[in-house]
Amino acid sequence: MISPDPAAGPADDPAADTDALHVAALGATVRVERGRRGLSVAALAERAGVSFGLVSHLERGQGNPSFKAVQRIARALEIPLATLLAGGEGDRMVVRADERELLPTDPTAPAEQRVVRELLTPRLTSTLQLIRSTLPVGFSNEAQPFRHLGTEVVTVEHGALLVVHGERRTRLLPGDSATYTCSTPHWWANDASEETVVLGAVTPFEA
Incomplete structure (x- = not known):
């Protein structure tokens, strides 16, 4: 033994x-x-x-x-x-409408920059995220464009969205979608006189 x-x-x-x-x-x-x-x-x-x-x-x-x-x-x-x-606990498949996580917003930012972002995918989904963004009138992040690895697709639910990807400018209306690589600097602006609602899905992979 x-x-x-x-x-x-x-x-x-x-x-x-x-x-x-x-x-x-x-x-x-x-x-x-x-x-x-x-x-x-x-x-x-x-x-x-x-x-x-x-x-x-x-x-x-x-x-x-x-x-x-x-x-x-x-x-x-x-x-x-x-x-x-809570770690990895919770449902990894279903996110109920009343359980959506709100992503942080800087409370000191001007009102027109306070985007309400709701995470529609489970919190620990790392390869795909679906976010519903409500952009206030006058919103623009032109001064701080995004640039990161990944591919994003956005669809306008309500209002109008200006998407600037590199040198290309595209105005999207309800039902319109745009897909682009995120390694190119890009930014959004609310191009309507009312709130604009956008669904955006992003993965860390470049198409």
């Missing part, structure tokens, strides 16, 4: 396995939410007042962050602590 190695950890420890799963789920949520906000690991760590290593290890499902550190990370990501701790 072989005696167990006293230096080895307990084999098949259900509590240890559960803790590891919780940390992995928490780390995956942090990684997705950080990416959604366009923050680097270093930027999130600085904003939260925690170390780079803590965030890096957590996103890889490693370490044992303190409750205080998790609170700081939630605050830096501008999401409720309960949402962050």
